[in-house]
Amino acid sequence: MTLLVTGGAGFIGSNFVLDWLAQSDERVLNLDALTYAGNLRNLASLAADARHVFVQGDIGNRALVDRLLAEHRPRAIVHFAAESHVDRSILGPGAFIQTNVQGTFTLLEAARAYWSTLAEAERAAFRFLHVSTDEVYGNLAAGAPAFTEQHAYEPNSPYSASKAASDHLVRAWHHTYGLPVLTTNCSNNYGPYQFPEKLIPLVITHALAGKPMPVYGDGMQVRDWLYVGDHCSALRAVLAAGRVGQTYNIGGWNEQPNIEIVQTICALLDELRPSAAGPYARLVTYVKDRPGHDRRYAIDARKIERELGWRPAETFASGIRKTVQWVLDHAGWVAEVQSGSYRDWVAVNYDQR
Ligand code: NAD
Numbered sequence: 001m002t003l004l005v006t007g008g009a010g011f012i013g014s015n016f017v018l019d020w021l022a023q024s025d026e027r028v029l030n031l032d033a034l035t036y037a038g039n040l041r042n043l044a045s046l047a048a049d050a051r052h053v054f055v056q057g058d059i060g061n062r063a064l065v066d067r068l069l070a071e072h073r074p075r076a077i078v079h080f081a082a083e084s085h086v087d088r089s090i091l092g093p094g095a096f097i098q099t100n101v102q103g104t105f106t107l108l109e110a111a112r113a114y115w116s117t118l119a120e121a122e123r124a125a126f127r128f129l130h131v132s133t134d135e136v137y138g139n140l141a142a143g144a145p146a147f148t149e150q151h152a153y154e155p156n157s158p159y160s161a162s163k164a165a166s167d168h169l170v171r172a173w174h175h176t177y178g179l180p181v182l183t184t185n186c187s188n189n190y191g192p193y194q195f196p197e198k199l200i201p202l203v204i205t206h207a208l209a210g211k212p213m214p215v216y217g218d219g220m221q222v223r224d225w226l227y228v229g230d231h232c233s234a235l236r237a238v239l240a241a242g243r244v245g246q247t248y249n250i251g252g253w254n255e256q257p258n259i260e261i262v263q264t265i266c267a268l269l270d271e272l273r274p275s276a277a278g279p280y281a282r283l284v285t286y287v288k289d290r291p292g293h294d295r296r297y298a299i300d301a302r303k304i305e306r307e308l309g310w311r312p313a314e315t316f317a318s319g320i321r322k323t324v325q326w327v328l329d330h331a332g333w334v335a336e337v338q339s340g341s342y343r344d345w346v347a348v349n350y351d352q353r
């Protein structure tokens with residue numbers, strides 16, 4: 001059996017593929033366009049593993065997706081591929097509409113065409129798992145109850161609007177065509193292989209380089225942080241036993257203001273890699289706020305716990321320590337990403353094959 005994973009060279013996708021193949025012998029067909037965020041170095045340990053088949057390509061390329069579905073006959077699609085960074089969506093929303101909306105539409109149409117050719121038992125077992133975000137729910141007032149699956153969609157950034165649009169398409173393809181879909185809406189992830197444009201890896205790498213750690217606005221925006229391995233285990237649970245057509249919120253039960261996250265990272269670095277120049281907190285620098293910045297997100301993850309028995313395994317204390325240590329242990333990965341040379345890995349590893 002085969003899973004088609006889209007965006008499997010990105011942060012969460014590569015963690016998912018690595019975790020999947022550590023626990024199962026089911027093949028993974030990994031379709032990823034290798035945008036700036038896709039890094040095959042993340043999957044270097046699978047280079048000689050026949051269970052992992054990598055294809056560089058765009059989810060918006062219908063002919064390619066049709067061919068891959070016909071050739072590999074996956075029993076499920078796990079759809080991570082997206083433009084994922086809010087700040088980039090503010091500077092250039094076009095790519096977000098193209099991949100997150102148009103790309104998801106193309107993937108859904110290809111999946112529907114393929115699914116309709118399957119024998120009855122395979123049709124019933126097929127799943128399209130759409131990996132989405134808590135940002136579709138918009139801003140949560142201080143003290144308001146955390147987002148449940150019933151919360152109204154109120155996206156506020158080009159990124160979250162494009163993800164909300166994709167969620168609506170996925171829902172409609174189930175209600176109209178019967179495609180067996182599952183949607184997950186997860187909170188902020190952190191952990192190994194996160195591109196250092198996002199808060200946690202950016203702050204760690206800036207601190208180690210002695211550069212200012214930029215905190216937007218007053219630093220009191222609240223996010224609900226989840227270790228990436230816990231997101232992956234939640235996705236496996238939803239894929240295995242989620243009810244078709246349902247959405248599941250995934251979160252860490254760990255709301256914290258950004259400035260506290262930054263202070264925790266500084267304290268860990270002071271312990272693990274003390275700087276001769278003094279405590280890392282000296283580098284904290286408040287900068288102009290993000291336009292339209294949502295003040296608070298928080299996930300009510302009781303449905304997935306009740307129905308599927310999932311809860312995060314990591315606490316924030318254990319997850320952030322692992323993450324800081326991972327960055328310290330992977331200076332080469334960080335340097336390659338920062339220099340752009342991680343892109344050479346494709347030529348090194350694949351051009352000779
Ligand atoms: P990422 O930016 O690290 O990775 C995205 C991957 O998708 C990259 O490998 C990129 O090359 C690939 N990609 C982009 N456009 C493509 C296209 N047109 N065709 C094929 N591949 C393409 O993102 P991430 O943080 O790993 O997020 C993965 C998914 O999870 C996204 O859908 C995101 O919305 C969702 N999500 C992320 C978080 C988070 O905190 N990072 C939280 C909740 C949900």
Ligand code: DAU
Pocket residue numbers: 084085086087132133134135186187188189197198199200202214215216217219221222223258290297
């Ligand atoms: O909530 C889930 C979402 O989390 C995912 O859907 C997105 O793909 C993912 O990028 C993330 O979005 P955020 O905008 O919350 O993540 P980011 O790491 O960019 O920012 C986290 C918080 O930190 C946010 O309030 C903005 C702030 N921030 C971010 C950066 C990059 C700073 O204060 N300084 C920074 O330099």
